[in-house]
Amino acid sequence: MRIILLSLMAFFIAVCAHAGEVSSVDFNGKWRNDMGSELVFVVKDGLVSGRYNTNVGEPENSKSFPLNGQVDGDQIVFTVNFKGFRSMTAWVGQLTLGADNKPYLRTLWHNTKDIEDAKEKDDIWGSIRTGASEFQRVK
Numbered sequence: 001m002r003i004i005l006l007s008l009m010a011f012f013i014a015v016c017a018h019a020g021e022v023s024s025v026d027f028n029g030k031w032r033n034d035m036g037s038e039l040v041f042v043v044k045d046g047l048v049s050g051r052y053n054t055n056v057g058e059p060e061n062s063k064s065f066p067l068n069g070q071v072d073g074d075q076i077v078f079t080v081n082f083k084g085f086r087s088m089t090a091w092v093g094q095l096t097l098g099a100d101n102k103p104y105l106r107t108l109w110h111n112t113k114d115i116e117d118a119k120e121k122d123d124i125w126g127s128i129r130t131g132a133s134e135f136q137r138v139k
Contacts, residue, residue, distance in 0.1 A: 025074045025095050031105060031135040038138065039067060041078075046071055052080045059085055076105065086114035091133070105135040 027041045027048070036055035041048055048069035055061045059082060069078025074095040081088045093107030108130065115127045 025071070027071055027076055027095070027105075030138040032138050033133040033135045035133065037061070037133075039135070041067075041076075043071055048076065048078050050078075054082070057082070057085070057087070076107075088112055093135075103137060107133050107135065109133060 027043050030038060030040050032038045037053060038055070039052045040050045042050050048067070048071055050067045051064045052067045053061055053064050059065075065080050065082055067078050067080045069076060069091075075093070076095070077090070077092045079088065079090045089109055089111040091107040091109045093105050095103055095105050098104050109132070111129045111131075113127050113129075115123050
């Protein structure tokens, strides 16, 4: 009986340990979203760096901005400070497969744009925008 109990305990520990594992996803490389903005991810030890070229808003799409973030399995979070344009954005998302069986990154984002101090009392909530973007890998 004792051997059976020890065997069952070992089995459940192994199952629980395996259930906590998440397979690693390769986010490295160039991606483009549904608005035509492009980014390059460089991932090392779960930390993300790279560059973001926006295709919307004030900056010309030739202007590149640094991005930073983290990955865990098929999840990613990254931020961009559009320095000089008084705007920052944070994305959080997960990699999944589309109907064409190709990977894409589905994200939600929050953007904040600086409001002049004198207008903050009335306009502060208008400074925060939110939305969704889907990124596809660019070859």
